[in-house]
Amino acid sequence: MKPLFHKVPINIQSSFGIKHNIESNFGKIWHYHPELELHYVVRGEGVRFIGDNISNFSSGEIILLGENLPHTFRCSDEYYINSNELEVEAIVMQFLPDCLGRELFNLPEAYLIPKLFEKAKKGMVISGATRNKLADLMKQATVASQMEKVILFLSILNLLAETDEYEPITSAYAFYRSNESDTIRLNKIYSYTLTNYKKEISLEEISSISHLSITSFCRYFKLMTKKTYYDFLIEIRISHACRLLVEDKIPTEVICFDCGFNNVSNFYRHFKKIAGMTPMDYKRKYLLN
Numbered sequence: 001m002k003p004l005f006h007k008v009p010i011n012i013q014s015s016f017g018i019k020h021n022i023e024s025n026f027g028k029i030w031h032y033h034p035e036l037e038l039h040y041v042v043r044g045e046g047v048r049f050i051g052d053n054i055s056n057f058s059s060g061e062i063i064l065l066g067e068n069l070p071h072t073f074r075c076s077d078e079y080y081i082n083s084n085e086l087e088v089e090a091i092v093m094q095f096l097p098d099c100l101g102r103e104l105f106n107l108p109e110a111y112l113i114p115k116l117f118e119k120a121k122k123g124m125v126i127s128g129a130t131r132n133k134l135a136d137l138m139k140q141a142t143v144a145s146q147m148e149k150v151i152l153f154l155s156i157l158n159l160l161a162e163t164d165e166y167e168p169i170t171s172a173y174a175f176y177r178s179n180e181s182d183t184i185r186l187n188k189i190y191s192y193t194l195t196n197y198k199k200e201i202s203l204e205e206i207s208s209i210s211h212l213s214i215t216s217f218c219r220y221f222k223l224m225t226k227k228t229y230y231d232f233l234i235e236i237r238i239s240h241a242c243r244l245l246v247e248d249k250i251p252t253e254v255i256c257f258d259c260g261f262n263n264v265s266n267f268y269r270h271f272k273k274i275a276g277m278t279p280m281d282y283k284r285k286y287l288l289n
Helices: 112-122 128-143 146-162 180-196 203-210 214-225 229-247 252-258 264-275 279-288
Strands: 017-023 036-043 046-050 053-057 062-065 071-075 088-095 124-126 166-168
Touching: 017 128, 036 071, 036 128, 046 062, 046 229, 053 229, 062 128, 088 128, 088 146, 112 124, 112 146, 112 166, 124 128, 128 146, 180 203, 180 229, 203 214, 214 229, 229 252, 229 264, 229 279, 252 264, 252 279, 264 279
Parallel strands: none
Antiparallel strands: 017 088, 036 062, 036 088, 046 053, 046 071, 062 124, 124 166
C-alpha cells in the first residue's frame, strides 16, 4: 500500500523535534517521511500499520521508525466518536540522520549510531528496562532547555544503539514513494476496510470504491501491497480480535463474529495461521504476562 508523503514541520531554532501530544486520536493517514521517529504511546490503543506489518498497540509502547518507513496508528473505534471524551497521549521525537551534523556520527566513538539507523529501517519495538529508561528520558526532553535537550537526545540515541531489548517490526525494508492518484485510491480502500471490516465486504463492493473492475482491482491491490485484498482484510480482523482477547471482556465466540468472521472454525483457522497459536493460547499468554 503506497503511503502519502508527510512534511514534518521544521523549527529553524531546533536540530530535531519533540512533541507531547494529547488528542482525541492519532488520525488515519498512512504516511512516510525522511525523518526517523521515536514514538512513545503514553495513552491509547488500537492497531498500527508499519511497512508490511499489522499489529496492535497499547499504552506504554515505544517504537523507533526509520527513514521513509510507512506507518499509521489507527486507534480503536471508540476514539473516533465525537461525543466520546477519550484521549490519546504520545511523545514523538522526529529527527533527520544528520540533524547534529554528519561529522558527529562519523566519529569512531559513534560507530553504533549508523548501525542503529540501519536497524531502524525495519522498525524497532523497544522492551524491558530500555523502554522504561527511554520513557523517562523522553519525558525529560519535552521540558528541557536547549542544551539539556541535545544531551538527552544523545543519551536516547546511545541507549537505543546499545540495547538488544527490541524486536524488528517489518519482514523487509519498506521504502515507498507515492503518486497522488495511487495515494487517494489506496487511502479510500484502507479507510473503507477499517470502517467496515466487521461486515462482509465483497470484491464487487471494494472494487467499486476503487473505480476498478474486480479483475483490475485484484491485480492492482496485489501489485501495490504484495498480498490479496482478503489476506489484508483477514489481517485487520485478526489484529482487532487479538486486542479484544487481551481485554478479556467478551467470550471468544462473540469476538469471532464481532470481528467479521461468519463461523468459529473459520476464525480459529485464520487466527492460528496468522498468530501462530489458538485464540485461547494467545489470551493465556498475554494475561499471564
